[in-house]
Amino acid sequence: MENPINPVWRLPAPAKLNLFLHITGRREDGYHNLQTVFQLLDYSDQVSLSLRDDGVISRTNGLSDVAPKDDLIVRAAQALKDYTGTGYGANVGVEKLLPVGGGIGGGSSDAATTLLGLNAMWQCNLSHSELMSIAATLGADVPVFVNGYSAWAEGIGEDLTALDLPEVWFLVIHPGVFISTAKLFSSEVLTRDKPILRIRDFPDADSENVFESVVRKTYSEVDKSLNWLSKYSTAKMTGTGSCLFASFESLQEAEVVLEKVPDEWSAFIAKAVNTSPLLKALKLYADKK
Numbered sequence: 001m002e003n004p005i006n007p008v009w010r011l012p013a014p015a016k017l018n019l020f021l022h023i024t025g026r027r028e029d030g031y032h033n034l035q036t037v038f039q040l041l042d043y044s045d046q047v048s049l050s051l052r053d054d055g056v057i058s059r060t061n062g063l064s065d066v067a068p069k070d071d072l073i074v075r076a077a078q079a080l081k082d083y084t085g086t087g088y089g090a091n092v093g094v095e096k097l098l099p100v101g102g103g104i105g106g107g108s109s110d111a112a113t114t115l116l117g118l119n120a121m122w123q124c125n126l127s128h129s130e131l132m133s134i135a136a137t138l139g140a141d142v143p144v145f146v147n148g149y150s151a152w153a154e155g156i157g158e159d160l161t162a163l164d165l166p167e168v169w170f171l172v173i174h175p176g177v178f179i180s181t182a183k184l185f186s187s188e189v190l191t192r193d194k195p196i197l198r199i200r201d202f203p204d205a206d207s208e209n210v211f212e213s214v215v216r217k218t219y220s221e222v223d224k225s226l227n228w229l230s231k232y233s234t235a236k237m238t239g240t241g242s243c244l245f246a247s248f249e250s251l252q253e254a255e256v257v258l259e260k261v262p263d264e265w266s267a268f269i270a271k272a273v274n275t276s277p278l279l280k281a282l283k284l285y286a287d288k289k
């Protein structure tokens with residue numbers, strides 16, 4: 001039974017797609033400068049948070065093959081605690097729906113949800129820019145989820161301009177392959193000198209995901225599933241893979257293709273959203289307080 005004095009907050013951690021992904025250069029610290037469009041999806045992990053007054057951060061549930069101290073929900077809670085010096089602690093947990101290592105940003109989104117949720121629950125009242133700075137220390141993909149809007153992104157992914165994108169339906173296929181982001185960024189054959197695009201060039205510019213050709217050569221299952229989805233619509237890979245996606249004007253059109261996805265791959269349909277469902281959910285909890 002729910003404790004009415006110390007309720008559990010259940011907050012969404014939505015997925016993202018990279019509608020295109022270019023590398024424009026490499027920085028001295030080894031990170032790469034990117035240009036990308038982050039499309040947020042109404043399809044989420046669920047993060048649960050409850051207050052502890054003993055200062056302890058404890059993971060209640062999460063991925064069994066990720067140690068609690070390495071889990072991005074625990075790392076995000078610890079980063080906020082270290083920054084603010086709060087005496088509070090929290091029970092943190094995540095029910096995973098988003099495939100791990102699929103390029104749809106699940107771990108990063110879990111971290112962002114934990115950060116924003118605990119900032120409110122612990123009444124830290126950090127500014128947006130402070131939260132964005134903490135987010136960037138947790139991973140290049142975390143700031144977009146803290147910001148909460150589909151966006152054009154530059155830098156390592158933290159320099160964001162909100163975009164108003166068509167709210168279409170995406171069919172996303174996970175071909176059952178785990179791809180390490182760090183490993184792909186170190187590939188010798190990666191194109192790292194794409195010309196700089198202007199925001200207004202999108203979506204008409206000649207854009208691609210520079211990781212796609214590299215992944216296709218190494219992971220035959222990704223190549224096979226991209227070929228399969230391309231029979232129905234323009235199919236692309238997101239992030240460093242392994243998920244791929246195609247857009248449809250209506251839910252019904254996406255459902256027709258979903259039905260045909262071979263059993264060997266998992267797949268889901270998600271609505272494109274311009275505003276993160278997290279911002280809406282946080283507002284509900286804030287209004288209740």
Ligand SMILES: C[C@@](CO)(OP(=O)(O)O)[C@H](O)COP(=O)(O)OP(=O)(O)OC[C@H]1O[C@@H](n2ccc(N)nc2=O)[C@H](O)[C@@H]1O
Pocket residue numbers: 018021030031032033034036102103104105108138139140141142155156157181182185238239240241
């Ligand atoms: C490629 C992208 C595109 O959205 O997404 P994913 O495919 O991982 O979802 C992101 O840039 C990934 O962001 P994220 O997964 O948070 O990466 P991080 O944990 O910060 O970095 C993992 C490793 O990737 C490399 N890295 C990451 C981002 C970047 N701009 N340049 C890099 O060189 C670094 O080697 C780093 O050690």
Ligand SMILES: Nc1ncnc2c1ncn2[C@@H]1O[C@H](COP(=O)(O)OP(=O)(O)O)[C@@H](O)[C@H]1O
Pocket residue numbers: 062063066070071072073094099100101102103104105106107108110179181239240241242
């Ligand atoms: N809460 C979490 N959810 C998913 N992955 C996590 C989490 N915490 C840590 N990780 C680690 O992050 C890596 C992949 O993260 P994920 O965000 O799923 O993939 P991607 O960066 O491809 O979108 C994995 O190596 C996983 O072990």
